[in-house]
Amino acid sequence: MKENLTKTRELLSQYREDYALCSKCKICHGNHVQEVNHARFFRNCPSGSRFRYEAYYASGRMELARALNLKEITVTPQYKHALYTCMECGSCQEQCYPVKQIFPLRVIELLREKAVAEGWGLLPEHAPILKNLEETDNFLGKPQAERDKLIAELGVKDAAKEKCKVLLFIGCQYSYKPELKKALTSAARLLKKAKAEVGILGSQELCCGAPLLELGDRDFFESFAAENIKRIEATGAETVITLCAHCASVFAEEYAPFMNAQPVHITQYISEALAAGKLKAGKSAKSTVAWHDPCRLGRRLKVYDEPRAILDAIPGLKRVELERSKGNTLCCGNGGMAAQAYPEFGLDVAKERVFEAEFAGVDKIVTACPWCEEMLQDGIVGRKSKVQVENILTLLDESMGGK
Amino acid sequence: MSVEVIRNSLMQDLIDIVGSKDVVSGPMALSVYGQTEGRTADLIRVMPRTVEDVAAIVITAREHSQKVFSVRSKIFPDTLEGQTGILIDPVNLNEIKIINNRNLMAHIGAGVTFEQLEEELAKQDLTLLMPGSAESPYVVRSYLERDCLVGSVTFRQPNLSIFHAILANGQKWVSGTQQLVMDGANFREDQGPQLSPLFGGSEDIYGIPVFGVVYAYPRKKERQVLAYSFKKLEDAVSFTYTVSRHEHCFEIAGGDAMWWSSIAGKTLDLANWTVLMSIEQHPTLVTNQAAQVEALAKKLSGSKVAADTLAQTLRRPWYLLDRANIKGRIEAVKYYTFANKVPALFDAAAGALKGMPLGKGFIPVYFGSSFFCECDIHHAQQDMAKAQELRLKAYAKVLEQRALIDRGNGKLAKLVYEKSNPVTVTMVKNFKLMLDPDNLLNPGQLMEGM
Amino acid sequence: MKRPQALAKSIYLKDMDNRRVLKRPKKMEADPTHNLPENIEKALKLLKGALGEEWATADDAVTAGYARDQGFKHCMYPDIIALPGSTDDVAKIFQIANECLVDVMPYGTGCNTVGLTIPLFGGIILDARRMDQILAIDKDNLYARIQPGVNYCMLQAEAQKLGMRVANPSAPATVSVVSNHLFCNINTMASKFGFGMDNIIEAQVVLPTGEVLEVGPRAYGMDPAQVAGFGPDMATMLRFAMGTLGYVTEMTIRLYSAPAFDLEFYPAYPDDDLTDLIEALYRLARDNQCLEIAHLQNTFYGIFMGENNKETEAFVDAVPRNNIMAHFGGATEEEARIKVDYARTQVQEVSEKYFFIEPEMMVEMVGGKIHLDRWNKFFRETVRVQRVRGSFIIGALVNSLENFYEVEKTMRRAVTNQVGTTDGIFRPDDASAYFQPYHMGRMAYLEFDLYTHQDDKDDFLRAYMGFFRAFFTAQAMGSVAAAGTASLLKGLPGLDIALPMAQPEFANLMGLAAALKQTVDPNDICNRRWDYDTGTAKKFSIF
16 A cells, blocks of 8 residues: 655645736746846746746746646647746745745646646656666666765765764765766765764665656655665664755655654755864865855755855855855756756756856856756856856865865 | 908908907918018918817818918928918917916916916916927927926926817817816826827927916025036036936036027127036035035036026026027027037037037936037028028938937928838828818928828 | 565556546637637748747647736636747737737736736737847936836846936836836836836837837937937827737837935824825925835835735834835935935924834834845835735826825725725725825825735625725716726726716817727727727726
C-alpha cells in the first residue's frame, strides 16, 4: 500500500480561490517596483519575457488552472508548452504573495502534478530523465557505483558504514560531472578545515527527487524521498549539508519534517564556520564579483546573506549586486526542467543573466548551484562574454591555498 | 434677384438680429484690423451681443448662402484677402459674467480683452497670465489658440477650462463638464472622447468661440522683478532654462535689444541678450530663490541690470501689432524649440531674413523644456511683400531644423501641410466635413478649400 | 542497494483522460455579421502569415488568459490573440480584420478592473506586449517616446536615472503608460503636473482601417517641443476613446524634472469633520508650491501604504482619520524646507487641531518596510488594485472643492452599511474617499472606493447598490463623473435618454464622436463596445 512518506498531499482544487481571484494586476510579471532601476531589468518572468502571451506569465497560468478546472478548455500542445516553459523560479510568487496572499508558483506546481496524475502531462523530452531515474536512481543515468569512488577521493567517511555527525549530500550533478569536480573537492576540503566530521553516502545516495517534483511526478518523487530519508537517518547524522540549491530546497521543504537531521546548504554551513572563526579566508586575486542567487536557495529558502558573507570575507574581492538580486533574482535558465525540453529558451534566459553581469561590470558571477553554473556557462559561451562563472566554494578554497 | 438685392436682404436680416449700429459694411468693416493698407475684402462686419445672436447670424448666413468669418487677429490675415461674406466681431460679447475668487476662474464672453479682465481681476487681488506674442486681444480666443503665455513655465495648466462655440448648424458646442452640468467644477474634461481641444489652433473652421471660463491667479505677497544681461545667447538661454527648470520664476522672457525695445515701445539701451523675470512667492522663499538666481547668473557671466523700465512691460499683454513701432509694420516668425536649439534656429531664421531689422526673443514654457521663439521682422509699408516672402522662407528654414510651428494659416499652413503626414491632413479635413459639411465657417482660413 | 521497485513507477505513459468540455464562455451577437467562424479561421491563417507563426494563435490555452480580469464582468473568450511587433504589424492586423470582418480589441498590458479589455463578442485581442521599448528619452527636454507595452515602472526607472519623473498614476506600476495616459491617468496626487492625458505630446496611431495616423508635432516633421503641434490638436481625440478609434503604437509623453531635494509633509487630524481639511487642502493647492498633494482618509491611506491587508489594517488603525500628503521639492534642501515650513504655517492657520507626522514616524508605522523616498516617486506599485481578495469599484467625481464637503457627507450616508467585504478586512462603513485638488484648487477630484469580495455574490450586489446610491447622490449635487466617463454612463438603461435631455449639448459631443467613429472605422471592428450609430454603449463594461 502506498504511504504518504512526505508532506500531506495538496490538490490543485485547494487553491481554487488563488487562481479564481487572480486580478490580472500583472505584478507577477516583473520585479518589486521600488527596486527596479532600469527598464530592462523590470522583467523577471523568464517564460513571459520570451513568449509574451498571457499564458506564459503566472497571471495566465492561473487561468490555465481555472479554465481547466471549470472544463472551459481542454489541454492542447500549447497548453503544455505554456505549462512546461515555466522555470518555477518563483519570481511571481515573490511579488504576488506579500500583496495578495496568492500562491501562483504553488498553483503551477500542482497543475503539473495534476497533469501527471491525469496522464496528459510531461513532454517526450522529459522521458530520458524519468527513464534514468527508474533505471539508475540518478537523473543522469550514471552507474551508482561510481559514487563510491568519491569516498576515497574526497577523504571522507563512508556514512553507509560508519556513523558521522555531518553528512554531505552531494547530489547527482556534483557526483558525476567532471567540470563540477573542482567545486566538490573544495567543499570537502573546506568542511574538513572547519573540523567537520564529514561522511557521504556514496552509492547509497539517491537523487533527491527535485527534478521529479519540478516535473510534477510526486509519486515517483516520494519513492526517492522515502528511501533517502531512511538511509540518512541510518547514518545518525545531525546535520545534512547539501551542495546543490535544488537538493537544499527539497531537503528543507520536503525531507525536514520526516527526519531528525537538520538540512543546511553548504553556504550556510561555511558562513557560520567563518563567523565562528573555524575558517579564515585567505587573499584572493583582485576581481569584481557578483553573487547570483539561485532561485531555490534565495527565493525559496531565503538564503541571501550567507553566501554574500562568504564573499565579503575574502580579501581582494569586490562584491557588487546584480540589478536583479535576492528576491528579485533572475533565473539562470535551468529551472523547472524547462531547458531540458526547450534548450534554446533556457539559453536565452542564461544569456540575459550574463548580460546583466556584464552590465554590472563584474569579472565573475559566483553561485553555488550546479544547475546555475552549467547554464550560466552556456550563456557565457553564447554571448562570447568575458565574464566567468565560479563556484563560491572554489573561490573561498583557492583563497585559502586550495590545498 | 440681383447681387445687390440679395446683399440688402442679408443686411436687413443681420440688422434685425443685432441692430443697425452693429452691422458695418464697406471699407469700414475692415477697421477692426491693423495693417490693412492695400488689403481688400467685401465683408459685412457684425458685432453680436449675445450667444444667441451669433447662432442667429450663422443660421442667417446659411439661409443666404453666405460664408461666415470671424475676427481672429488684430492684424489683417492674408487669407481674408478678397473674401466675401459676414465677419463676426466678438467685441460686444464683452461681458465678464463671474469672477470666482475662491475657485480662481472668470466666466467671460469671447469679446473680453486682456486689459478689461485684468482691470476687474485686480480689484479682487487676482491676475491672469498674459500672452507673449498675441495677435488677438481677446482672452478666450488667445487661450483657445494656445498663445504662448509669459508665465507658463510653472503654471502649466491650459488656462481655458470651458468654452462654448457656435457650430455651422447654429448649435452650441459646450466643452468639458458643462456637457453634463452647467455649474459645478467647470472642468475641461469632455464627457467622452476629448474632441473640444480640436477647436484650438483651428482658425475657427469648426466653430466660433463665444464664451469661456478662464483661469485667474492669486497675487502673491512678495514680488521681485529681476533682469540680467548676457553677452552670449547661449548663456542667456542656459540661465533661462535652469531658472525655469527649478521653478525659480513666475514670468520669464529673454530677448535682444530690439525685441525688448519694441515691447517697451521705446528704444532701450540694453545688452544684446537680456532676460527679464519675476519671482512671486511669500517673502522668505523669494529671498531664497532670488539668491539662487543671482548665483546662477554670476556663474554664467550675466550681470544684473536695472529692471524698472522692463518691469512695466509685465502684467500687460504683448500684442504683436503693438510692436510695429520700429518701422511701422511687423511680421513675425514664431515657433517652439528646445533650449539647446535656440541659437541655431535663430541663426537659420536670421539667415533667411538678411537685410531686415530683426527683434529676437524667447519665452520658456513647461519648466524650460521648450522655448517659444520669435523673430520679429520690422519693415515699412512698401516692403510688405518682401517681408511676407522672407517670413515664409524663414519658416521654411526653421522647419528644416524641425522647429515646432504651433499654428498658422494661408501660405504658412500650406507650407506645413505639404510636408505632413497625409493621413493627418485628411483627418483635419474629416473633422471639418463632420462639423461643417457646407464649408460655411471660415472657409480657406486654415487651408485651401476648407 | 536498489530502491524498492514497487514505488519506482512513473505514470508518464498513462493515457489522457477523455475530457468533455462543458462550457466555454463566448457569445455571438443575435444576428452576427462579425466574427463568423469561417472568417475567424481565415483571419488566423492570414495573421500567422503576416506576423509569423508564433505571434498569432487561437489556442484555448492562450485565449483563456484574456477572458477575464478583476471586474465582475463575465468571463468571455476572444477568438484570436495577436502579438504585433511593430506598427506595420498592427496595420496588417487591422487590414486582415477588415477583410475578414473580425473585431479587434486593443489591449495594452491588460491591467483592468472593469473588463475594458474583455471582448464582447470574441474577435482578435491585439496585445502590445512585444512592443515594449522606450524609443527615446530626453533629459534636457523632458520627454520620452514609448511603445504601448512600456509600463510605469519601466519608464519611471529610466526617467529617474536621468533626474526626471513620470507623473504618477493612480494605478499599479505594471500598467501600460500609453493606455493609462489615454485613459486620463488621474495622477493620484500630482496636482501640479496635470493628468497623464495632458502630458501626451504626440502619438502614432494605427486607425481601424489600417492607415497610420500621426498626431502632434511629428506629423508635421517637427520636434516634440511640448506643445500640440500645427493647428487643431488631433492627439486629444484619442483620450477616452477607449481604443475605439485605433491603436496607439508610439507615444511621446512629457516628463518632469525631479527636484534635487524632496521633502514630505503629512499633516493629519483624528476627527471626521472635513471642513478644516478642505480648507487646508485649498490653501496649499492655491499656493501651488507642492509638487503633489492629496487628502487620504485612513482607510485609503492604509491601502496605499500597506504591503498587504494585514499591514493595511494595522496602518489604518495607527494613523488619524484624515490625512494630507504633500511633497515639496527644491533646488536646495533649504528651499524645500522653506516651502514645507510655510505650508505648515498655512495648515496651522486653518486649525490648531492639525498635527504633523514626521517621515521617520511614517516609516515606523509601516514597519520600516518602505523606502519612503522611492515610495514617493513610484507611489507604490500596488495602489489598491491588488488589494482585498477580490474587486473594488471606483467612483470618480469632479466638483469644486468646497462642494465636496456636502457631497462626501451625503454619499457616505448613502453607502454606509451597504459596502465592505464579507471577509471582515474592510468594515461595512469603510467606503473610503480621497480628495485631490486640481489646478491650484480651482476644482477637485473625489474618489471613493467600495471593496468587494469578487467571489461573493452578496458582496457584489451590496457593493453595486452602494455604488449607484453614492454616485447618483453626488451627481444630483452637481458632481460630474471624472475621466470623461459620461459616455460610459450613457449606456446604462435609461441614461442614454436622460443625459441628453438634461443637457442637450451632450448630444453634440456624442454626435461628433459617432461621426468620427464611422469615418475612421467604417466596418466597426475596433472595440465594438460602443454603438456609435445610436450614441449609446452596446454594453456597459461591468455587466
